[in-house]
Amino acid sequence: MSAAGSAPRLYWPAQRQRNRGVKGLLTVVAAFLALYAYLFPGLISVSGVAKFSQSWLPLVLVSMAQAILMLAGGVSLAIGAMVSLGAVIAATTMAGPLGVAGGAALVMVAGLVTGAACGIVVVRLGLPAIVVTLAASFIVGGAALLILPRPGGAIPAWLSDSLAGETPVAALLVILAVVLWKLYLATPLGLSLYAAGENSVAAYRAGVPVDSARIAAYAVSGLLSTCAGLFVAAQTGSGDPVIGEAFTLNSIAAAVLGGVGFLGGRGAMRGAVAGSLLLSVMINVMYFLGFPPVAHYIAQGLIIVGAVALPEFTARRSSP
Amino acid sequence: MTPAPTLAARGVSKSFFGNPVLRDVSIALHPGRIHALLGENGAGKSTLINILSGALLPDEGVVEIDGRSFRGLNPRDAHRAGVAVVQQELGLTSQLSIAENIGLGALPRRYGLIDYRCLARRARAAMDLVGLDEDLATPVGDLPLGRRQMVEIAKALFREPRVLILDEPTSSLSAHEVETLTSLLDRLCAKNVAILYISHRLNEIMRVCQHVTVLKDGVVTADRSIEGVEAADLVRLMVGRDTGHLFPAWTPTTDRDPIVSVSGLSAGVLRNIDISIRRGEVLGVGGLVGQGQEDLLLSLYGALPASARTAEFNGRAKLPSSVRKANALGLAYVPADRKREGLHLIHNIGWNLMLPSFARAFGLSLRDRTKERALASALADRFTIKGDLTRQVQALSGGNQQKVALAKWTPAEPQVLLLNDPTRGVDVETKREIYALLRRLAGEGKAIVLSSSDTPELVHLCDRVAVMREGRIVATIEREALSEEAIVAASMGADLMRTAA
Amino acid sequence: EAAAAAKCMKGDRKPPFTIGWADIYSVPTWMKETQGTIEKEVDELKKQGLVSKLVVTDARGDANTQIQQIQSMIDSNVDAIILIAGSSSAPGRVIADACAKGIAVINFDSLVDTDQVTAKINTDSEQWGASAAKFLIDAIGGKGKILVLNGPAGISVSDDRRKGAEPVLKANPNVTILAETNTAYNVAPAQEAVTNLLFAHPEIDGILSLGGALSAGAVLAFDKQGRKQVPITGENARQFLELWKAKSLKSWATMQPNWLGAFATYAAVQALTGKDVPAFVKIPLPIIDNSNIDQYLAKAKDFPADGYIYSPYDQKLFDELLAQK
Amino acid sequence: MRSTETVRFPKFQRRTLLMSRPFLTVLIVAALWIAASFAKPGFGAFGHLRYLVELGAVVGLAAIGQTFVVIAGGIDLSVGAIITVSAVGVPLVSFAGDESGAFAALITLAAATVIGALNGIGVALLRAHPMIMTLAMATFLQGLLILLAGGSAVSAQSPLLEWLGSARPTGVPAGVLVWAVASTLSLIALHATPFGARVFALGANSLAATLSGVNVRSTTVAVYAISGLTAGMTGLLLLGMNGQGYVGIGDPYLLSSIAAVVLGGTSILGGSGTYAGSIPGAVLLVTITALITVVNASPGWRSILFGSLILALLLVSGRESRRR
Numbered sequence A: 001m002s003a004a005g006s007a008p009r010l011y012w013p014a015q016r017q018r019n020r021g022v023k024g025l026l027t028v029v030a031a032f033l034a035l036y037a038y039l040f041p042g043l044i045s046v047s048g049v050a051k052f053s054q055s056w057l058p059l060v061l062v063s064m065a066q067a068i069l070m071l072a073g074g075v076s077l078a079i080g081a082m083v084s085l086g087a088v089i090a091a092t093t094m095a096g097p098l099g100v101a102g103g104a105a106l107v108m109v110a111g112l113v114t115g116a117a118c119g120i121v122v123v124r125l126g127l128p129a130i131v132v133t134l135a136a137s138f139i140v141g142g143a144a145l146l147i148l149p150r151p152g153g154a155i156p157a158w159l160s161d162s163l164a165g166e167t168p169v170a171a172l173l174v175i176l177a178v179v180l181w182k183l184y185l186a187t188p189l190g191l192s193l194y195a196a197g198e199n200s201v202a203a204y205r206a207g208v209p210v211d212s213a214r215i216a217a218y219a220v221s222g223l224l225s226t227c228a229g230l231f232v233a234a235q236t237g238s239g240d241p242v243i244g245e246a247f248t249l250n251s252i253a254a255a256v257l258g259g260v261g262f263l264g265g266r267g268a269m270r271g272a273v274a275g276s277l278l279l280s281v282m283i284n285v286m287y288f289l290g291f292p293p294v295a296h297y298i299a300q301g302l303i304i305v306g307a308v309a310l311p312e313f314t315a316r317r318s319s320p
Numbered sequence B: 001m002t003p004a005p006t007l008a009a010r011g012v013s014k015s016f017f018g019n020p021v022l023r024d025v026s027i028a029l030h031p032g033r034i035h036a037l038l039g040e041n042g043a044g045k046s047t048l049i050n051i052l053s054g055a056l057l058p059d060e061g062v063v064e065i066d067g068r069s070f071r072g073l074n075p076r077d078a079h080r081a082g083v084a085v086v087q088q089e090l091g092l093t094s095q096l097s098i099a100e101n102i103g104l105g106a107l108p109r110r111y112g113l114i115d116y117r118c119l120a121r122r123a124r125a126a127m128d129l130v131g132l133d134e135d136l137a138t139p140v141g142d143l144p145l146g147r148r149q150m151v152e153i154a155k156a157l158f159r160e161p162r163v164l165i166l167d168e169p170t171s172s173l174s175a176h177e178v179e180t181l182t183s184l185l186d187r188l189c190a191k192n193v194a195i196l197y198i199s200h201r202l203n204e205i206m207r208v209c210q211h212v213t214v215l216k217d218g219v220v221t222a223d224r225s226i227e228g229v230e231a232a233d234l235v236r237l238m239v240g241r242d243t244g245h246l247f248p249a250w251t252p253t254t255d256r257d258p259i260v261s262v263s264g265l266s267a268g269v270l271r272n273i274d275i276s277i278r279r280g281e282v283l284g285v286g287g288l289v290g291q292g293q294e295d296l297l298l299s300l301y302g303a304l305p306a307s308a309r310t311a312e313f314n315g316r317a318k319l320p321s322s323v324r325k326a327n328a329l330g331l332a333y334v335p336a337d338r339k340r341e342g343l344h345l346i347h348n349i350g351w352n353l354m355l356p357s358f359a360r361a362f363g364l365s366l367r368d369r370t371k372e373r374a375l376a377s378a379l380a381d382r383f384t385i386k387g388d389l390t391r392q393v394q395a396l397s398g399g400n401q402q403k404v405a406l407a408k409w410t411p412a413e414p415q416v417l418l419l420n421d422p423t424r425g426v427d428v429e430t431k432r433e434i435y436a437l438l439r440r441l442a443g444e445g446k447a448i449v450l451s452s453s454d455t456p457e458l459v460h461l462c463d464r465v466a467v468m469r470e471g472r473i474v475a476t477i478e479r480e481a482l483s484e485e486a487i488v489a490a491s492m493g494a495d496l497m498r499t500a501a
Numbered sequence C: 001e002a003a004a005a006a007k008c009m010k011g012d013r014k015p016p017f018t019i020g021w022a023d024i025y026s027v028p029t030w031m032k033e034t035q036g037t038i039e040k041e042v043d044e045l046k047k048q049g050l051v052s053k054l055v056v057t058d059a060r061g062d063a064n065t066q067i068q069q070i071q072s073m074i075d076s077n078v079d080a081i082i083l084i085a086g087s088s089s090a091p092g093r094v095i096a097d098a099c100a101k102g103i104a105v106i107n108f109d110s111l112v113d114t115d116q117v118t119a120k121i122n123t124d125s126e127q128w129g130a131s132a133a134k135f136l137i138d139a140i141g142g143k144g145k146i147l148v149l150n151g152p153a154g155i156s157v158s159d160d161r162r163k164g165a166e167p168v169l170k171a172n173p174n175v176t177i178l179a180e181t182n183t184a185y186n187v188a189p190a191q192e193a194v195t196n197l198l199f200a201h202p203e204i205d206g207i208l209s210l211g212g213a214l215s216a217g218a219v220l221a222f223d224k225q226g227r228k229q230v231p232i233t234g235e236n237a238r239q240f241l242e243l244w245k246a247k248s249l250k251s252w253a254t255m256q257p258n259w260l261g262a263f264a265t266y267a268a269v270q271a272l273t274g275k276d277v278p279a280f281v282k283i284p285l286p287i288i289d290n291s292n293i294d295q296y297l298a299k300a301k302d303f304p305a306d307g308y309i310y311s312p313y314d315q316k317l318f319d320e321l322l323a324q325k
Numbered sequence D: 001m002r003s004t005e006t007v008r009f010p011k012f013q014r015r016t017l018l019m020s021r022p023f024l025t026v027l028i029v030a031a032l033w034i035a036a037s038f039a040k041p042g043f044g045a046f047g048h049l050r051y052l053v054e055l056g057a058v059v060g061l062a063a064i065g066q067t068f069v070v071i072a073g074g075i076d077l078s079v080g081a082i083i084t085v086s087a088v089g090v091p092l093v094s095f096a097g098d099e100s101g102a103f104a105a106l107i108t109l110a111a112a113t114v115i116g117a118l119n120g121i122g123v124a125l126l127r128a129h130p131m132i133m134t135l136a137m138a139t140f141l142q143g144l145l146i147l148l149a150g151g152s153a154v155s156a157q158s159p160l161l162e163w164l165g166s167a168r169p170t171g172v173p174a175g176v177l178v179w180a181v182a183s184t185l186s187l188i189a190l191h192a193t194p195f196g197a198r199v200f201a202l203g204a205n206s207l208a209a210t211l212s213g214v215n216v217r218s219t220t221v222a223v224y225a226i227s228g229l230t231a232g233m234t235g236l237l238l239l240g241m242n243g244q245g246y247v248g249i250g251d252p253y254l255l256s257s258i259a260a261v262v263l264g265g266t267s268i269l270g271g272s273g274t275y276a277g278s279i280p281g282a283v284l285l286v287t288i289t290a291l292i293t294v295v296n297a298s299p300g301w302r303s304i305l306f307g308s309l310i311l312a313l314l315l316v317s318g319r320e321s322r323r324r
């Protein structure tokens, strides 16, 4: 990145400053990862990492999709439907004449366009994001059902094998997603997200392209969601028109867990990524601890609240 | 023959919901001239600069840049044409670093990415101009108000503007920072920048500006060179009549027993503070901005977890542990940042005035609207808040918002008033009213703690001034010894005093 | 030395076995009942020294979580995995992985598309739809206007049942479908939908309800609006069976027996101990009609109020089912 | 001082009422009903409209608590789970001496209120984000349901529930009566008491509220407790209407309670709004659902139609005014 290591230091120190809010969570996540590795030593191997990152990747992508919107002062209840849309487009096109490249392009375009459409409605018409995206979830979900009325379709086996086989491609994809996000945030449009989210009037007066930043956020969010759908389809080898449903609430949980605020401009993407990691690793840890389902539910509730409340509780409050 | 104005408004009118705010206003900003815009709270100053900078569109009239008239000017066009505005206290993004904030809206880029190297260099240069020595990467949310104001100014300078508009830039600045700013303005002026300067501090205007436009109720009442004008004349133009002295006569109070005394107070940045507040006095709290003044007020108010060796509040031997307990002990607090801490901007004025009463009342009793209206009207009259009280507070001008923040505590009849910079952004006339009110309250035996960045205010109004530095009270200056020099000396530190002595 | 007869089996696993039960969502009552039959079977097998442990996971209705949990089961090297799939397509690859590692994989109720499993156990959903449609058409005398109530759109079970009904409906052109609904297999949404349809359609001759508690909702809707009850198909939900009796309905019901869970457990152990297990075990649909409804209702108090009254089962039945070709 | 009073508090303008979100939402509902009854004979029958209002009562009751919480600047994602727990839990607290079922109902409501209050305590004291706290609470309750559900072979019917589900005193469904009473009380609490003012203060700016002496903690706990209580009432009403509680009975009401609140003009950002809007908002939602049910189309198209209708109505009923 051209930005790194400039003479009067700015980029990395500014990055470091943004770590402050997520330190507590990062500690909790690290502890859970360590516990997981202790319970299941097989994790520390190529295929261990491969398998774990495969189950984590879709959640990271949707959590990022949600966090972008929340940073921009929005929220989406359509994430799950967008994942389903991505999955069914992939499963109906990739094995056909369009091929993998054509199918992937179609998935991305669908995500960008649908996301941007939501963004335009929310931003230009000034409608509350939560209901617009609720409506969008029905529209997009309906479209997914039209494309593929029941689970089926196919993904070429080589694609499934390379994305979700024994090699940790998924882990690389997580890294790629984070790097791309860093790059996006290093563009004027990306950085504007924070200003537009925190105080859009002031940002507008300061010449920040507020509306474009927010609409772009919706588009990027849509893109990430449908890409998550593509990966899910590859991972499962086929499409399912309702596969994404659980992602909507999970993405919100991960982002909020990661300290991304609901009112815009608060928090950082690394928090959302860590939040999604915690949600994902928690499932495996509880399995290896031998918890029965009832204990799963109770423990999950406790861990989620604890991960948020503990750092908050121990941090000395410096403002009223 | 003066050169063509860089930025001008011609015959501009603007009304909000049918209420005319500006009527046929013209103003011309010339290069190399510092132009003052004066007016009471609500006169239309901010509205005018919003029009000049493209943030609002006028109903009638045009904005001209270099003689070219613009109909639908927007902020980006204005920026491109070299117009930069220092908004007061609202424009920053708290999570981003100082440098990123300074660059926002005009970020240097390379290959489509932000050029952080260039940004750092140029932001540092802009910060040096205004005397900001903080780390470039510090999130703006970490900065105290006064420093944020300096960031706002640096942000305007970053764009190397040809026209610089400053809306009350000094209202949260310390004397030292004001010095830095004025010399900076002189230098910019020498570089042919056109400057529009809004302030309610007349001495600053007299010192800095060369030309003045006075607005009263949305109409220009004067547009002239400042040479030969007296401060009193300006006040008359703004207010429309002769006014008395700004500061009320100071009379020593007889009632001297402490109502609050605390020793060994620690909280936030505070370290081991001893303080006692007496009935009938105005106790000033001074010092450079951000030395713990706010934490002191908040910890006395129960809003900041605090510990003390001994504490005595109105006969009770404990620090209040919550705001409610403090209220019950007769304390009230008026915050400095009225928009974030003092007011509910989206609610109407009457509602805001009644909120402390709502907080005290039994929750499920029925509200008496008639009584509420009568009380709110009486408060509005007393604090000269004009007009309809069903408007949202955010539609009020800054000064009038401050009046609401003050007025809302009156029905609670507090014994101890903790005031954090209460006259920031308040016009002279209102200031005079507030000062008179404070002295009157003191005369009634109330205790008043006045933290202020406006040193003359401390000198003329207070019985004693406690000067803070790095979380401690470094000096308490009694009335007899009070002077601006004494306060500044104490706030700059003992070393300085020793060398000075 | 046991021969590795069943699919996926390598013959390298010794009793007592660890069984992994990958539940898709353990909270609904149907699932709780299924869980009960599994636990009972495991207790039985423990006594015989064949099973040492039952590991249960709950994917909370999310097929992606289920994949993750099955992966954990593979990682912890369980000997068998029994599962109800959260999606007919999603867990295919992870299940194939398990199969490749010599784990006995028994899939029941909601099936996956892959054939890389030891066995699939289920009733025939298409046959379910066809039989229900046949009953209804007979009950309304071969002609009339009907409503079709179906489970959620986009999942294979509801789609298969509807598909099974289709040819039967096609063959009877005098039967017209007034409206179709897709709701969760629950009372409240079905009652809401049917009530709305009642007002839109003054004449309704029968209701083809394809499972779950949909029928109870429909009956309640007719009852509340004071409409005369019409012939209706259904499933073995206790509430529906009780309404059937109370309102003297002209009805027919079948079921997805909860003991499929117990049977899957049994089959897994059979495969692990080297017995042959057919790749697909088709469970004949038990039928409830006026001839035997009283027998079912007599057992009602043994079942939860919002539960399903399933047909009796024992090991003999399991052995017979496994022996069928 | 008459004259200043009228300057200070100008007479209520008719235009203000006509432009208000609640009123617009009522108009939309009315328009929708008229249009639908022309398109689908039977849709506009008295019995059907009455039924829609009855269904609206279910969503509307859940939306009471949601409105309080949203105005206070939070959100309650546990209403669905609380509804389910209440509906499923009634048989467990039923006992022989309780002929009418009133005690069982009271115990259930108390339990629901306590659950809600726990949410509030988490938000206020642990400073957990409302979404996180209530989501975690929903997770807890799911665990609780595994223990509760399926274990009860007792039928839940009692005269009280029977009455709730099917009685129609003077032609009005009992659920609608309960809803009307609860709505009136909530509107009074929200707009005519100091407590209500504190709720608005909390949502608009909690820091300023604290510094103004508002007891933010107790207000927070109270709003979530109210949400628990109304969710409990929703659970009982659903139990009465369906004759049987089951796991998942509350699920559809989470999003619909939020949608009703926002469609009624309450800002999801907190601090402004009114329950008066949520009432038509709730009826609007069930009306749209009813319309979709009677339209013949494939599931995909029906879903698309549903989403588009919500969007279109949102466009009509007004836009969120920009903050700050």
Ligand SMILES: Nc1ncnc2c1ncn2[C@@H]1O[C@H](COP(=O)(O)OP(=O)(O)OP(=O)(O)O)[C@@H](O)[C@H]1O
Pocket: B016, B017, B021, B039, B040, B041, B042, B043, B044, B045, B046, B047, B048, B395, B396, B397, B398, B399, B400, B425, B427
């Ligand atoms: N958007 C708006 N909607 C309604 N009224 C407004 C709006 N903006 C400004 N006003 C009104 O216009 C008048 C002028 O406001 P303005 O902010 O320009 O005053 P000002 O001169 O800047 O005052 P101050 O010295 O207090 O900052 C005030 O009475 C204010 O209430």
Ligand SMILES: Nc1ncnc2c1ncn2[C@@H]1O[C@H](COP(=O)(O)OP(=O)(O)OP(=O)(O)O)[C@@H](O)[C@H]1O
Pocket: B046, B047, B087, B088, B090, B167, B168, B392, B394, B395, B396, B397, B398, B399, B425, D324
């Ligand atoms: N929705 C709104 N309704 C009314 N006024 C609004 C609204 N949004 C913004 N305002 C503006 O907010 C202004 C008050 O805050 P602002 O900071 O913009 O100006 P100001 O008067 O200069 O305050 P200060 O003196 O503190 O700088 C009003 O003058 C008005 O122009």
Ligand SMILES: [Mg+2]
Pocket: B045, B046, B047, B167, B397, B398
């Ligand atoms: Mg102003």
Ligand SMILES: [Mg+2]
Pocket: B046, B168, B397, B398, B399, B425
């Ligand atoms: Mg101002």
